[in-house]
Amino acid sequence: MNIEQLIHDVVQIQDKHRLMKQKTGGYFNIFTITNIATNEVAICRILYELLNPKGSHYQGGVYLALFVEHVLNMNIPVSELQQAAVYREYVIANNRRVDLVITTPHYVIPIEVKIFAGDQENQCADYVKIAQHANVYYLTRFGDAPSKVSSQEEKCITTISFAQHIVHWLLQCVTYSQTMKLASICEILRQLLGAIRQFTEQVEDEQEMDIQQVLTASATTMKSAYRIEQGVKKAKINLLHRLFKELEQRIQCEKLNNDYDYAQKQYRKLDTYYDVKNSTYPGISYLYKKDIQSGVDIWFRIELDGRLYAGFVVAVNGRDGKQVLSETEIKGYLPHIEQACIDNWWAYWELLPDANEAQIPNFKYPNEEDFYFELFEETTFQTFIEQIMERVYQLFPEGRSE
Structure with a gap:
């Protein structure tokens, strides 16, 4: 199979899944349309509302418990979680504001969310000072570590990602038996999940599998795919060169x-x-x-x-x-x-x-x-x-x- 045929086959797969999404309304995603999923302030509000046991979802601490288990990977006793509170824009010393903080009688868990914004000096290091029986959790698209300027090389900082941890947590929330009985909440969670998968470059599972089958059909197709990969990289870099030279x-x-x-x-x-x-x-x-x-x-x-x-x-x-x-x-x-x-x-x-x-x-x-x-x-x-x-x-x- 030559490169042109391989590209043709992949395009056909993409077209098939695109048409399917059009017919089923898969492109109508309120989080994507409004760019909420990539807005740090907005996404923190959504996470806060889901995590808050007193949130408007009226599901109590279920989503918080799933978050503690599947994102933070912490074993907090049920009796502690029943007394949990969640805060947004939590004010600490020097008027710093932590994006999200979960507190229980014995735990204080700061969570910093970074999508596109940069770190501030000593930011994560200052958050470590308020944490109790927990690390600071640093949430980015792909689990990037905070800068040394922010962390001051503190060890008590755990990186988590939208691509892996938040996606996995939302899947747990969507498939939770009580959520599945609530159509409005279930649909909102599905749309949020889809938007996060988009901005973390995750192709839908079925489409990805179809493309992989074409690419791995033989040694020849993989060689062609490899050449395409190298060509795409060069094309992307050439575009950056053109962009800055035009500006200059x-x-x-x-x-x-x-x-x-x-x-x-x-x-x-x-x-x-x-x-x-x-x-x-x-x-x-x-x-x-x-x-x-x-x-x-x-x-x-x-x-x-x-x-x-x-x-x-x-x-x-x-x-x-x-x-x-x-x-x-x-x-x-x-x-x-x-x-x-x-x-x-x-x-x-x-x-x-x-x-x-x-x-x-x-x-x-x-x-x-x-x-x-x-x-x-x-x-x-x-x-x-x-x-x-x-x-x-x-x-x-x-x-x-x-």
């Missing part, structure tokens, strides 16, 4: 040639972007304000972390680190932004090209319906660049040529 050509300022630039070390950040578990954060930076304080500069920066971001970072002696400016100071230096958006050295950031998230591609973890794949059409790519630059010039008018 259109921003008519001299960029900062530093360790944070996408072209440093012969484009290593781009060429290894898909090789490492954590993003290499390729980006491009321009000086916006110099020496606003001793050794402190503000840069305009565009950066790729799964999705494309633009905004302003505050560098201290040319390096990233903890934010040194207050929200009031940021507003003074950046009067044209509505409000500060502090995230480590970022003073403000937003997704590109605009607020229409349906048109914001995920370069790292696209699902089948992601706008990312449209960028391989030349006209769509050029339109995408124009949309990006329209917003970039609004944020950073210095970058527009006269």
Whole structure:
């Protein structure tokens, strides 16, 4: 079987499952439509409501008990769980807020949720201080570890993932006998499960099995599949090169040639972007304000972390680190932004090209319906660049040529 035939067979399988989902309403998923599943604030509210024994599901502590067993892998006595309380945005010292906290008479269990946001300095290390008879649980899409800046190399931090742990827990919730009698709750849980599988790149089981059967039919098909895999990787990297070169050509300022630039070390950040578990954060930076304080500069920066971001970072002696400016100071230096958006050295950031998230591609973890794949059409790519630059010039008018 040649490569063209192999691709044809896989496309047919995808088309079959796509048609099946269309006919059964499988694409109508409220969590996907509203981007709730990838919004950290929104997903924490949903998790909180499910875990809360006093939640509007009126199922008591059932979902919490399943969570403790299948996600936290803890053996907490039933008598303890019967006295459990769940908190969202739990305030601790220095006005830090823990995304979720589960408490019982003898346990305090902090849970930090990270989907796209970065870590803050000492964040997980501070959470360790409030934990009792438990670790801090760090929940990400794929079980990534917190940065050293956040953890300070504390050992009492356990990584958990949406891809494995939350999916498994939701399956337990959906198949729980009482849930199956409640159509509305059951359907909501199924939709949440489907949305999480999408943003964690999990192909539906039946479709995946059909594709695997085609790929593993013979040594020849596997060789073809391997060649396709290598070609896809190169195509993805080439798209990143095109993206940043287009941006650099259109921003008519001299960029900062530093360790944070996408072209440093012969484009290593781009060429290894898909090789490492954590993003290499390729980006491009321009000086916006110099020496606003001793050794402190503000840069305009565009950066790729799964999705494309633009905004302003505050560098201290040319390096990233903890934010040194207050929200009031940021507003003074950046009067044209509505409000500060502090995230480590970022003073403000937003997704590109605009607020229409349906048109914001995920370069790292696209699902089948992601706008990312449209960028391989030349006209769509050029339109995408124009949309990006329209917003970039609004944020950073210095970058527009006269």
